[in-house]
Amino acid sequence: MGFSDRGKGGYQEPVINFLQKKMEVVKDGLEIKMRISEFVRAGSCLANFPSPEGYGQKNKVKNSLKAGNNTRFSDDGDSLLAVVSGYPKIETPDRKENKVPTTVISVEPLVLIPSDKMQAVLCLQPALPGASSLVGQDLPGLLEEAGVVYGIDAEAEQKAQSIIRKQPNEFTQFVIAKGKAPGKSSAAEIRFELEIGPIAGRVLEDGSIDFRERRIMVGVPAGQHIATKIPCIPGTPGINVFGEIIEPAEGKDIQVRVSNDAVYSEEDLKVTAAKDGVLSVVNDSIIKVCSKQVILSDIDYKTGNVESNNCLIVRGSIHPGFKVLAEGDIEIGGSVMSALVSGQANAVIKGGITGKNSLIKAAGDVDIRFIEQGSIESGGTVVVRTQSYYSRITAVSDIRCGKTSKVMGGDLIAGGHLTVYDVGSVNCDSTILVAGVDAERLNLHKELQDSILAQQKEIIRWLQLYGGSAKSKKIRKMEKELSDTKIKLLQLNLILGTGLYSRGGGEDGTGEDEFADIAKIRIDVHGTIYAGTRIRIGNREMALDRTVSKKSFRLKKNLKSIGFTSLK
Numbered sequence: 001m002g003f004s005d006r007g008k009g010g011y012q013e014p015v016i017n018f019l020q021k022k023m024e025v026v027k028d029g030l031e032i033k034m035r036i037s038e039f040v041r042a043g044s045c046l047a048n049f050p051s052p053e054g055y056g057q058k059n060k061v062k063n064s065l066k067a068g069n070n071t072r073f074s075d076d077g078d079s080l081l082a083v084v085s086g087y088p089k090i091e092t093p094d095r096k097e098n099k100v101p102t103t104v105i106s107v108e109p110l111v112l113i114p115s116d117k118m119q120a121v122l123c124l125q126p127a128l129p130g131a132s133s134l135v136g137q138d139l140p141g142l143l144e145e146a147g148v149v150y151g152i153d154a155e156a157e158q159k160a161q162s163i164i165r166k167q168p169n170e171f172t173q174f175v176i177a178k179g180k181a182p183g184k185s186s187a188a189e190i191r192f193e194l195e196i197g198p199i200a201g202r203v204l205e206d207g208s209i210d211f212r213e214r215r216i217m218v219g220v221p222a223g224q225h226i227a228t229k230i231p232c233i234p235g236t237p238g239i240n241v242f243g244e245i246i247e248p249a250e251g252k253d254i255q256v257r258v259s260n261d262a263v264y265s266e267e268d269l270k271v272t273a274a275k276d277g278v279l280s281v282v283n284d285s286i287i288k289v290c291s292k293q294v295i296l297s298d299i300d301y302k303t304g305n306v307e308s309n310n311c312l313i314v315r316g317s318i319h320p321g322f323k324v325l326a327e328g329d330i331e332i333g334g335s336v337m338s339a340l341v342s343g344q345a346n347a348v349i350k351g352g353i354t355g356k357n358s359l360i361k362a363a364g365d366v367d368i369r370f371i372e373q374g375s376i377e378s379g380g381t382v383v384v385r386t387q388s389y390y391s392r393i394t395a396v397s398d399i400r401c402g403k404t405s406k407v408m409g410g411d412l413i414a415g416g417h418l419t420v421y422d423v424g425s426v427n428c429d430s431t432i433l434v435a436g437v438d439a440e441r442l443n444l445h446k447e448l449q450d451s452i453l454a455q456q457k458e459i460i461r462w463l464q465l466y467g468g469s470a471k472s473k474k475i476r477k478m479e480k481e482l483s484d485t486k487i488k489l490l491q492l493n494l495i496l497g498t499g500l501y502s503r504g505g506g507e508d509g510t511g512e513d514e515f516a517d518i519a520k521i522r523i524d525v526h527g528t529i530y531a532g533t534r535i536r537i538g539n540r541e542m543a544l545d546r547t548v549s550k551k552s553f554r555l556k557k558n559l560k561s562i563g564f565t566s567l568k
Contacts (some may be wrong), residue, residue, distance in 0.1 A: 014047040014065045014080075014103060018088050026170035037087045038131035039110070042145060046071060046088050046105050048079040068106025085142055086110045087125050108133075111146035111176075117240035120148045120177040122160055134164045143177070149243040150175045152176040183235030185251035190271075192227045195218070196281060216329045216348060217292055217311055218279040226279065227287060229269040245277040254285055260309075260327065261289040278311045280328040280345040282364035283380045283397070288345060290328035298334065299324055309315050312343075317351060329364075336360065336374070346380070353391075366395075377439075381416075388412065390429075394439035396496070403526070407431055413439045415496040418523045424530030430543075434536040436521035438496045448489040455482040495538045503539065523553040524567060537562055 020037040027034070040046065049066060068091065070083045082088065086109040112121040120143070127133040139160060143152060163172055196218055220226060232251030237246055243504040258264045261275040264287075273279075273289045280288040291310040298316035299306055305323040306312070312326040317334030318341060324330065330343040331350070338355030341347060346364040353360060358365055358374030365380040370387040378395040385402040390409040393399060398416040401407060405421045412418060413434040424431045434442065459478050468563055491501040494516055518538040528549045535542050537555050542562045551564040 007394070012049060014049055016047050016090070017045050019128060020088075020090070021128055023128070024169065025126045026168075028171075035089075036126050036128050037089060038128045039125075039133050040082050040085065040088055040107070042082055043083045044082045045074075045109075046080045046082055047103070064102045066102060066104045068104045070107035070109055071105055080105055082107050084109045084111075086123070098351075102285075110142060111148060112173075113146065113148070113241065117242055117244070118179040118181065119151075119175050120241045121173055122148070122156070122176040124160065124163055124172040126169040126171065132346060133167065135167065135520070137164075139164070144451045148177050148241045148398070149178050150177065151241050177241045179240040179246075180238045182238030182246050182248035185235040185248050187252040188232045188234040188254040189230045190227050190254065190256060190284060190287075191230050192281075193225045194218070196279065214344060216278075216280070216331055217313065218290075220273045220277060220279050220289060222273055222275050224273040225270060226273060226289075227256075227271040229254070229271075231269070256283065257286045259288045261299070262287045278328070280311060280347045280364075286345075286363070288328055288515065293326075299339070311345070320355065320357070330362070365397075381486055382414075413437060413442060415439070417521060419523055420527070420529075422527035422529075423525060424533050426530065428530075430532045430534055431530075432536070433523055435523045436496065436518050436538045437494045437536060441492065441494045441500070445489070445492055445494060448485060448492065451485050452482065452489065455485060494536075519555055519557075519559060521554070525549070525551050525553070526567060535562060 014293050015028075018038055018040055020035050022033055022035050024031060024033050025036060035117050037358065065080060067080060067550075068089075071080055072083055073080055084107055084482065086107045088105055089196045091104040091106070108123065108125070110123060112123050113119075124134070127135070139157065153176055156174060159174070169423045175397045196215065200424075209256045227535040228444055232253055234251065235248035237245050237247055256264050257270065258271060261273060263269055263274050263276050264271050268482075271287050275289065277289040279291045280290060282288070292313065293308050293310040294313045294315070295303065295306065296315045297303060297316060298319060299322045300319040306314075306324040306325065307323075310326065311328030311330075311436070312324065313331045313333070314324065315333045318332060318339040320338035323340045324342070325463045326343045327345070330341060330345070330347045332341065333347070333350050334360050335351035336349055336353045338357040340359050340361075341349070342359075342361040344363045347360055347362040347366045349366075349368040350386075352369055353371040353374040353376075356373045358371075360368070360374070362377075363379040365382070366376050366378045367383045368376070368387075369385050371384065371391045371393070372389040376382055376391070376395075378393075378397075380395065381397045382393055382395040382399045383402070384393070384399070384405055384407075386405050388401070388405075388407045388410060392411045398417045399412050399418050401420045403421060407420050407423045408425060409429045409431055411432040411434065412420070413432075415438060416435065418433055418435040420433065423433065425551060447451065455478065459475065459482065462474065462478065486499065491503045493499060493502045521537055523535060523537065528547060529544060529551065531544055531547045533544045535544060535553055538559075540555060540560065540562050548564070550567040552567050553562055553564045555561070556563045
């Protein structure tokens with residue numbers, strides 16, 4: 001790169017082919033004295049070495065001339081050329097760190113274009129008296145030379161021409177061209193052709209939550225047109241300042257899934273009922289038509305366990321130790337007492353759920369009145385109308401607690417948002433509120449933490465029992481296993497929809513949030529939340545140090561900690 005060994009007679013310095021001088025200028029509003037260079041065009045020779053004939057009798061060694069930003073060497077390696085039009089700069093590294101003197105030359109471009117190519121910024125520097133400047137230059141031609149052919153602002157161009165004529169002694173930057181962003185594509189959706197009733201816990205357009213009683217068991221006759229898939233509608237193409245077309249991002253598609261007596265046609269994108277039955281809609285994309293089965297009594301020793309391929313209504317309660325399983329929606333008119341209710345659609349429990357052995361599992365939404373010491377696992381949204389007392393509730397989507405509801409102890413874990421009213425009390429055990437997290441990964445997180453403690457205790461036990469050296473083969477192996485477990489814990493990403501071990505691995509968690517829009521996830525507390533409550537959003541956790549009311553918890557802008565703002 002412009003360097004050749006010609007003996008020990010000294011160094012041959014390059015010839016600099018542009019002018020520069022220190023002068024008083026204004027930069028960022030401050031008057032300073034700095035070195036200013038003349039304006040050069042793309043292709044200009046910035047520096048070169050004399051021909052070999054000019055070396056004379058004494059051999060010389062060329063200075064190690066290096067190409068900085070926006071420069072390149074000529075084919076023969078003896079000249080350094082500007083790649084863009086702009087202002088050349090010289091940097092000479094410290095001689096103490098370089099045995100051979102080194103000169104680095106770069107060019108600060110006249111036209112700066114970000115990586116997305118959606119705008120062009122004109123960078124005007126003070127003109128050097130008596131040297132080459134922008135005066136008399138063809139500005140439109142310089143923009144075209146930089147590749148800028150679209151979105152040029154005529155007013156900005158006139159402003160630039162005015163500044164160039166006045167030749168002020170200050171640095172000026174402004175946008176001279178803008179691209180046009182592509183239009184947003186609309187996502188695919190399912191449009192229902194009949195009234196399916198309110199979905200409890202649905203967030204309305206004004207931000208409020210619809211807590212009307214959910215309507216299930218909607219009857220449909222054979223041949224009923226139930227729903228139509230509306231395909232994605234692509235947005236309009238955009239164009240960058242280089243004139244390149246930018247295709248819009250594809251809208252999110254949705255897969256329509258049907259089962260039982262619901263039929264989907266790929267040709268006309270319609271879902272229809274093959275037989276008379278009742279409709280179940282699971283997570284807005286799974287549509288079922290089943291028969292309806294009604295049990296007028298409790299589920300106890302008289303009825304035994306119930307397994308149904310249909311939608312199921314139980315007018316009474318589910319007694320301890322019994323099971324209710326169904327393919328469609330489940331509605332329990334009474335309570336669930338230390339029993340199992342499991343369905344492949346939605347579940348509505350109009351009474352309470354009590355007992356440590358009570359478990360409600362649903363592929364879709366779960367709507368309950370209250371729960372005490374039980375568990376809920378939902379593939380959709382969970383609605384708690386009055387109280388959750390020392391219970392564990394997990395939802396792939398949101399958890400919505402009704403107005404004036406209370407959460408006392410236990411865990412509420414949502415893959416989406418979490419909305420609660422009053423949380424905790426002065427005397428109750430710590431409540432855990434989690435949003436934007438995969439519940440199964442949170443379980444793995446706890447297992448890894450427990451494993452680290454167990455491994456640490458085992459190392460101590462081994463040393464105490466056998467008096468081995470910390471450098472023994474056995475201890476080294478145990479410490480390696482402990483280190484591997486710690487790394488797994490650091491890299492485990494709890495955020496729903498991300499790679500399992502996609503965190504950066506450092507304590508700051510660099511890179512763990514790049515796969516999900518975790519910044520939008522929030523925990524809204526419309527009542528009072530007591531000190532000691534543990535709050536987690538994504539990979540960040542905090543313990544609330546004081547009692548507060550009407551707060552919305554989110555990750556801060558840097559995504560490294562949780563903050564809160566007041567709710568309106």
